[in-house]
Amino acid sequence: MHENFQPCVYMLASGKCGTLYIGVTSDLVKRLHQHRTNALPGFTARYSVHHLVWYELHATMEQAILREKRLKRWNRDWKLNLVERSNPEWVDLALGLGFEPVATRLPMTGS
Numbered sequence: 001m002h003e004n005f006q007p008c009v010y011m012l013a014s015g016k017c018g019t020l021y022i023g024v025t026s027d028l029v030k031r032l033h034q035h036r037t038n039a040l041p042g043f044t045a046r047y048s049v050h051h052l053v054w055y056e057l058h059a060t061m062e063q064a065i066l067r068e069k070r071l072k073r074w075n076r077d078w079k080l081n082l083v084e085r086s087n088p089e090w091v092d093l094a095l096g097l098g099f100e101p102v103a104t105r106l107p108m109t110g111s
Contacts (some may be wrong), residue, residue, distance in 0.1 A: 007064035009071065010055040014048050016090040020079055021049045024068040029040065032094050036102055040096060050102045051095040054083045067088060 004027045012021040012035060021044050025031040038045040049089060058064040083090065089097065095101060 007058040007061045008055055009058065009068045011053055011071075011079065012044060012049045013051050013083070013090065015051065017080060019047045019049050020076070021047075022068055022071050022079075024064045026063075028055060029097055032097065032099060037096070037097065049077045051090070051092040051098075053090055053092070055093065078104055093108050 006028065007024070007026055008028045009022065009024050009033075010028060012023070013019065023031065034040050035044045036050050037078065044050065056064075058067065058069065072083075075080075092099075092101065
């Protein structure tokens with residue numbers, strides 16, 4: 001097992017009450033770096049879902065995976081309430097883990 005092994009379920013958002021993404025990892029800092037730099041093509045890169053708004057540590061990957069699967073079945077309101085209970089201002093928790101703020105993508109305007 002490598003030294004940063006810490007099973008974790010996390011939720012990213014594009015902004016307050018924005019597009020949500022739920023994932024699971026054994027190395028949250030490494031995974032956040034991948035999401036924030038768009039190193040992995042996919043949903044979070046396509047929809048600019050880069051703000052860490054909630055996470056939960058687990059003792060085993062099996063527990064984390066079960067929790068992730070449960071959360072993914074939840075309706076949107078339940079997910080929003082989960083974030084709001086522990087992070088009512090929708091602060092980007094990645095900043096507390098040493099990350100720089102992510103620029104929020106502004107809507108395109110015609111000229």
